[in-house]
Amino acid sequence: MAYSIGEVSEMLSISISTLRYYDKVGLLPLVNRTEGNIRVFNQTDIECLKMIECLKTTGMQLKDIKLFFEWCEEGDSTIEKRYNLFIEQKEKTEQQIELLKNALNRINYKCEYYRMAKEKGSIPDLGLREELSMKYLSNENIRSKRV
Amino acid sequence: MAYSIGEVSEMLSISISTLRYYDKVGLLPLVNRTEGNIRVFNQTDIECLKMIECLKTTGMQLKDIKLFFEWCEEGDSTIEKRYNLFIEQKEKTEQQIELLKNALNRINYKCEYYRMAKEKGSIPDLGLREELSMKYLSNENIRSKRV
DNA sequence: ATACAATATAAACCTAACTTTAGGTCAAGA
DNA sequence: TCTTGACCTAAAGTTAGGTTTATATTGTAT
Numbered sequence: 267m268a269y270s271i272g273e274v275s276e277m278l279s280i281s282i283s284t285l286r287y288y289d290k291v292g293l294l295p296l297v298n299r300t301e302g303n304i305r306v307f308n309q310t311d312i313e314c315l316k317m318i319e320c321l322k323t324t325g326m327q328l329k330d331i332k333l334f335f336e337w338c339e340e341g342d343s344t345i346e347k348r349y350n351l352f353i354e355q356k357e358k359t360e361q362q363i364e365l366l367k368n369a370l371n372r373i374n375y376k377c378e379y380y381r382m383a384k385e386k387g388s389i390p391d392l393g394l395r396e397e398l399s400m401k402y403l404s405n406e407n408i409r410s411k412r413v
Numbered sequence: 414m415a416y417s418i419g420e421v422s423e424m425l426s427i428s429i430s431t432l433r434y435y436d437k438v439g440l441l442p443l444v445n446r447t448e449g450n451i452r453v454f455n456q457t458d459i460e461c462l463k464m465i466e467c468l469k470t471t472g473m474q475l476k477d478i479k480l481f482f483e484w485c486e487e488g489d490s491t492i493e494k495r496y497n498l499f500i501e502q503k504e505k506t507e508q509q510i511e512l513l514k515n516a517l518n519r520i521n522y523k524c525e526y527y528r529m530a531k532e533k534g535s536i537p538d539l540g541l542r543e544e545l546s547m548k549y550l551s552n553e554n555i556r557s558k559r560v
Numbered sequence: 561a562t563a564c565a566a567t568a569t570a571a572a573c574c575t576a577a578c579t580t581t582a583g584g585t586c587a588a589g590a
Numbered sequence: 591t592c593t594t595g596a597c598c599t600a601a602a603g604t605t606a607g608g609t610t611t612a613t614a615t616t617g618t619a620t
Contacts, residue, residue, distance in 0.1 A: 270596080270597080271596085271597075272596065272597080281578085281579085282596095282597090283578070283579055283580080284577085284578065284579085286598085286599090287577075287578060287579085290599095291577095300586090302585075302586050302587080302597090302598090303585080303586085303597085303598065303599095304585095304586070304587090304596085304597060304598075305597085305598090317519075320515075320516045320519045320520070321516075323512050323513060323515075323516040324513065324516045324517075324520065327576075327577090328576075328577070329576090341536075342530075342534065342535045342536060345527060345530045345531055345534075345535075345536065346531060348523075348527050349524070349527035349528060349530070349531055352520055352523045352524045352527060353524055355520055356517065356520050356521060356524055359513055359516060359517045359520060360517065362513060363510060363513050363514065363517070365470050366470060366471065366506055366509060366510050366513065367510065368467075368470075369467045369468075369470040369471045369506060370471075370503065370506045370507065370510070372464075372467045373467070373471065373499055373502055373503045373506060374503060376495075376499045377496070377499045377500055377503055380492060380495050380496035380499060381496060383489075383492045383496070384492055384493060384496055387489065387492075388489045388492075389488075389489060389492065417566080417567080418566085418567070418568095419566065419567085428608085428609085429566095429567090430608075430609055430610080431607085431608065431609085433567095433568085433569090434607075434608060434609085437569095438607095447616090447617095449567090449568095449615075449616050449617075450567085450568065450569095450615080450616085451566085451567060451568075451615095451616070451617085452567080452568090474606075474607090475606080475607070476606090
């Protein structure tokens, strides 16, 4: 299958200018062109783009993604490097998920905090420190206030 | 408790210049100063910074974090806004965790792929498309290759 | 008293990852 | 043929979130 840049943009929700930018910086070295110089994307290019999206999600920089693709083209001598890259990225991603889960806990706490405040129509007057900290809802504080 | 900017930087692993930058853009409106104009951080400032770190982790921009702090100071009239903010951020964060988990799946796949390649000393010659896609390891392909 | 480490400011600089702009080319339907 | 929408490039501009630099002041140990 062959796709125009506009079709790829639609399919993967990546803007046309971003696709051209990726091509320019060398992230899509395999993209074919028509005689009239129009880009023609094939399934391999699509897979490249999906991999770029995947690695970008985990925080990898474009220059490092490019390096990985270069390693792929260098052949078997870079297998170890590629293995290490993914092991490292796996650990980073797991850490990132943990960070996000912790943040989500705090955010859930605030959701509950403000849900209660909405019900009562006011924030308990304990000052900004208490409002920002996680102390308020979690201990006997809340029970005594509820009376 | 009172802390110098250097102590806070150590405690929270935020660089001194970043702390000054946060202060400059109005994220720390409550920081006291000595007579000699030296910043003195208290527990409330620390809680602010922890909240900034939390929200930043979930991808919120500094200008929106600032807005939230301004709402806090405006009082009860902004409770609903603050509630909605956190509900929205909760959803965004949950989506982000899902994205990361999907990416982690792909990455785990590549770890296994390259672990096997390391063992054999070579990448099966199926071309870049197969190497990048998730097809290779997951189906009977691998069983037939293993024989 | 003096030296030196920590702090202060303002302003310039930096980086990644795009996006926009300007000026052109290509391709398909009427 | 003409028009129109999709495509092309190069180069400049943008944005967020800092960092660096230059210069000055503060505060503490000897």
